[in-house]
Every structure is written in structure tokens, then in C-alpha cells.
Amino acid sequence: MAHILLIDDDAILRETFGGLMRRLGHVLTWAGSMAEGRLALARDRVDVVLLDLRLPDGYGLDLMDEIKAAPGVPEVIIITGREDPEGAALAIKSGAWDYIQKPLTPNRVTLPLTRALEYRAQKASRRPRAVLKREAIVGSGPAMEACLDQVAQAADSNASVLITGETGTGKELFAQAIHANSSRAHSNFVVVDCAALPETLVESVLFGHVKGAFTGADRDRDGLFKLADGGTLFLDEIGELSPGIQKTFLRVLQDGRFRPVGSKHELSSDFRLVAATNRDLSVMAGIGSFREDLLYRLRTIVLTLPPLRARQEDIKSLTIHHMNRLCERYRLPTKGFAEEFFQALCVYSWPGNVRELFGAMERVLLQYRNEPVLYPKHLPDEIRLQVLRANGVGEAAEPGYGDTVESGDAGIAPWKAFRRLAMEEVERGYLGDLLQISRGNVGRASKISGLSPSRLYDLFRKYGLVTRP
Structure with missing residues (x-):
């Protein structure tokens, strides 16, 4: 017996599915909206979710991350309508097990549901994956666990792997993990920066050369293909390759053979290809x-890394891990964190992903190296400002000349109001830091800031900051 959750606002469909599920020996829970679906996922352990894309309070695919994070990680079958031709493609890209087009009938539903439950039972019977060597890959959320499962599968074969994802998601770390957990771990992991390959020297860099092949070739030199023999060749940012270099790569990938510049003899290299x-x-x-x-040769196995904004559950562990490494590197005491510090990090969108997070933490550490506990006020301004906007600060209009708000513009503040509130937040943070550094001495604060004591007193009073007599 399985537990099926139907998220669809069609009450007639609820009755039809209820009878079908009883005949199949399953339990059906019905939710008529996204909000009710969230409650059902939090309350019950579900095996399969039948998810309609068009719901009264939103688009069904927006629930996918929450479904994947639910206990038991249910399989998802998307329900699409004829008026939504892109629904099927979106269903597959989102990681759904299958999709069914309306109008729904028992025959259309039974086979996909049965296959999803069979697949789920097979997954449960598999042996747990071996402990992976994962170096600096941090995180244990559903998205990261799914990626690590793919790493384990890729490591068990010699097939080519294509790793995709936004800048800063850690593609090279995952390539290294595939290599480290494979039978080739004892050999070289050779990185080729495709964006930096000079077309005029590409054959020498990749194939190597013999002594006297050109001016300056004073000895034989192995190319990157030969260095990767028996190991892994990692092509970073392969999308940056020029058409000419793409042709060169393809020729070698087909048979593993190449000729060093100036040589009369071909060499071979047995490397495993991973590209990003x-x-x-x-x-x-x-x-x-x-x-x-x-x-076609690159994407035998495709590993897509999620952006950091899609794995907020890992932000805390990533932050603590990297900050501890930074403290060790700079020989500083380990930092403590207020919980609001992590809450602010989860609000920020992280366009630069993990790389941006790590850079921000290093800025925080270097600027506040003597602070034992870190608070949101210690974060860079761009993060704090986005948190303000997310919290709705500045939504109301500021009355004044030229300040008008059209009724259709709700949700964004007028520029003057937003700028004023943002500047006040920045000023408050700066003045707080200034008081701390000057230990409350206004004379010392005046020398540091370049502001007159009278101006500083006005600002301290404005923000309720206490100075030392």
C-alpha cells in the first residue's frame, strides 16, 4: 500500500481518483491548492505526488523543491493541460518521474503511477552508496545528496561526464570528486582552462612537442593529453572553445591518438573525460x-549543479566550514554566529553562488577579525540592502515633490524612499562600527571619520547610539 498525494483543485477529479486509489490498494490525500499541498507534505510521509501545474494560488512547479525536501523524497508525476504545451518539457527538466496530459482517465494514470512505485521500491532496496571522498564539497540537503548520488554513479564508470551549472557552483570540485572516487584516482587529474587556450599554441599545449619543433623548443615536452594518460582530463568552461579547437578535441576524443608537434609518430592516451x-x-x-x-561525446552522463539559492539548507554549514578554514589560515580564533546572521544569508540571492559566499565571508573576517561573534551588521552592504528589500522596507511612498505611485506599481518603493532607508541602514552600521573602534570617544571618532564632533553628536542622537562622556 502506498500513500498518494493529489494536488489539484478539481473536486470531481478528487472523487474519481479516490475510487481508483482504493481499487489499487493505495491511500489518497487530496489538496486543492499549493498551501494545502505544503501542509499535507509536512503532515504525512508521501510516496508519490500527482501535481497539477495550474493551481489557484500559484504554479505547481514552484513546489518541486519543497517536495524533493519532504520526508522520503516522493516521486512526482506532473499533470499538464493541452493549453500548456511547455508543461511536459518543464516536468522533465524539474526532475519529475513522468507527466500526464489532461483529461485524466484511470488508464492514463495507472501505468505511470505503478512504474513510479516500482522504481521507488527498487531505490529502497539498493545498497547505500559507499562513503565518498568529497574534499571541500559541503552540504547534506536533498539537492546536494542527489548530486553526490550522481558522482558515485559516474565514478563507477569511464563514461564522459558533462557538469553544468551557474558560475561559482563548484563544478571543478565535483570533477575532482568523480576522479578521486574512480579507479583512476592514482593517476593525474589534468585541468584544461578552455577559456585561456591560445589557438596559435593549442597543438603544442595539448599534444606536446619534440625538441627543435619550433624556435624555443629546446627539449621534448609532453602535452596535456599525455599527462592525463591513465587519469582524468577536465575541460573547464568547454563552451568557450573556438570552432577550430573543438575540431581538434573531437579528433582526439574519437580514438585517443594524436601526434606531438614536430614528431613523425603518433602517441595514444587513455584518459577519462570530464567537462564543465x-x-x-x-x-x-x-x-x-x-x-x-x-x-554528443561529452554528455554521456550529465550532472547539473543547483545554484546556492536552491539549496538554502546548506548555507549555514557552508558558512561555518569556510569561516573555520579562514580562521585557521589567518591564525584567528574561531568565530561565533548569531542565528540572524544565517537568516540574512538565506535571504540574499547569491548570483555568484558558493564562490560569492566564500568571498563575502573572507571580507567579513578581514574587516571584523577581532569580533568574537558575527551579526547581520557585519555583512557587506549589498547583502544587507537586499535583506532590507526582501523584508519590505521602504514599500510606502515618501511624500514630497514629484513622488507619485501608480496603483499598478505596488511592491516597489519610490526611488527617494528606498534611497533614504537604504542610506540610513548603511549610516547606522558605519556609526556603530565607528563607535566600537573609537571605544565611544567622540574626539577619536571625529579624527577617524573626518566629521566634526558636533555633526557626529547629531548622527549618534539620530540613531540612538551611546557615546562615552
Whole structure:
């Protein structure tokens, strides 16, 4: 017996599915909206979710991350309508097990549901994956666990792997993890920065050369292909390769053979290929800027890394892990954190992903190295300002000349009101830091800031900050 959750606002469908599930020996829970679906996921352990895309309070796919994070990680079957031709593609890209097009009938539902439950039972019977060598890969949320499962699968084969994801998501770390957990771990992990490959020297860099092949070639030198023999060749940012270099790569990937510059003899190299990109190679292939035949060779296994904003549950552990490493590097005491510090980090959108988070933490540490506990006020201004906007600060209009708000513009404050509130937040943070550094001495604070004592007294009074007599 399985527990099925139907999230659909059609009450007639609820009755139809209720009878079908009883005949199949399953229990059905019905939710008529996204909000009710969230409650059901929090209350019950569900095996399969039947999810309609068009719900009264939102778009069904927006629930996918929450479903994946639910206990037991239910399988998802998307319900699409004929008026939503992109629904099927979105269902597959979102990680759904299958999709069913309306109108729904018992025959249309029974087979996909049965197969999803069979797959779920097979997953439960598998042996747990071996402990992975994961170096600096931090996180244990559902998205990261799914990626690590793929790393384990990739490490068990010699197939080519394509790692995709936004800049800063850690593509090279995952490539290293695949290598470290494979049978090739004892050999080299060779990184090729595709964006920096000079087209005029590409053959020498990749294939190597023999002594006297060109001016300055004073000895034989192995290329990167040979260095990767028996190991892993990692092509970083492969989407940046020029068409000419793509052709060169494809020729070697087909048979593993190449000729060093100036040599009469071919060499061979047995390497495992892992490539990474932050670009959509399928789109590039469609417009002719990336070779389709090369793309087919690259994507035997595809690992897509989630952006940091999609794995907020890992932000705290990532922050603590990296801050501890920084403290060790700079020989500073370990930092403590207020819980609001992590809450602020989770509000920020992190366009630069994990790389940006780590850079921000280093800025915080270097600026506040003597602070034993870190609070939101210690975060960089761009993070604090986004937190303010997310909390709705400045939504009301500021009355004044030229300040008008159209009724359709609700949700964004007028520029003057937003600027004033943002500046006040920045000023408050600066003055608090100034008081701390000067130990409340206004004369010392005046010398540091360049502001007159009278101006500082006015500002301290404005923000309720206490000075030392």
C-alpha cells in the first residue's frame, strides 16, 4: 500500500481518483491548492505526488523543491493541460518521474503511477552508496545528496561526464570528486582552462612537442593529453572553445591518438573525460557555435549543479566550514554566529553562488577579525540592502515633490524612499562600527571619520547610539 498525494483543485477529479486509489490498494490525500499541498507534505510521509501545474494560488512547479525536501523524497508525476504545451518539457527538466496530459482517465494514470512505485521500491532496496571522498564539497540537503548520488554513479564508470551549472557552483570540485572516487584516482587529474587556450599554441599545449619543433623548443615536452594518460582530463568552461579547437578535441576524443608537434609518430592516451560549462551547449549547437558531434561525446552522463539559492539548507554549514578554514589560515580564533546572521544569508540571492559566499565571508573576517561573534551588521552592504528589500522596507511612498505611485506599481518603493532607508541602514552600521573602534570617544571618532564632533553628536542622537562622556 502506498500513500498518494493529489494536488489539484478539481473536486470531481478528487472523487474519481479516490475510487481508483482504493481499487489499487493505495491511500489518497487530496489538496486543492499549493498551501494545502505544503501542509499535507509536512503532515504525512508521501510516496508519490500527482501535481497539477495550474493551481489557484500559484504554479505547481514552484513546489518541486519543497517536495524533493519532504520526508522520503516522493516521486512526482506532473499533470499538464493541452493549453500548456511547455508543461511536459518543464516536468522533465524539474526532475519529475513522468507527466500526464489532461483529461485524466484511470488508464492514463495507472501505468505511470505503478512504474513510479516500482522504481521507488527498487531505490529502497539498493545498497547505500559507499562513503565518498568529497574534499571541500559541503552540504547534506536533498539537492546536494542527489548530486553526490550522481558522482558515485559516474565514478563507477569511464563514461564522459558533462557538469553544468551557474558560475561559482563548484563544478571543478565535483570533477575532482568523480576522479578521486574512480579507479583512476592514482593517476593525474589534468585541468584544461578552455577559456585561456591560445589557438596559435593549442597543438603544442595539448599534444606536446619534440625538441627543435619550433624556435624555443629546446627539449621534448609532453602535452596535456599525455599527462592525463591513465587519469582524468577536465575541460573547464568547454563552451568557450573556438570552432577550430573543438575540431581538434573531437579528433582526439574519437580514438585517443594524436601526434606531438614536430614528431613523425603518433602517441595514444587513455584518459577519462570530464567537462564543465555554465552555458547551454544545446542552444549553442542549435545556432552553430558548438559542434553537435562533440556535444554528443561529452554528455554521456550529465550532472547539473543547483545554484546556492536552491539549496538554502546548506548555507549555514557552508558558512561555518569556510569561516573555520579562514580562521585557521589567518591564525584567528574561531568565530561565533548569531542565528540572524544565517537568516540574512538565506535571504540574499547569491548570483555568484558558493564562490560569492566564500568571498563575502573572507571580507567579513578581514574587516571584523577581532569580533568574537558575527551579526547581520557585519555583512557587506549589498547583502544587507537586499535583506532590507526582501523584508519590505521602504514599500510606502515618501511624500514630497514629484513622488507619485501608480496603483499598478505596488511592491516597489519610490526611488527617494528606498534611497533614504537604504542610506540610513548603511549610516547606522558605519556609526556603530565607528563607535566600537573609537571605544565611544567622540574626539577619536571625529579624527577617524573626518566629521566634526558636533555633526557626529547629531548622527549618534539620530540613531540612538551611546557615546562615552
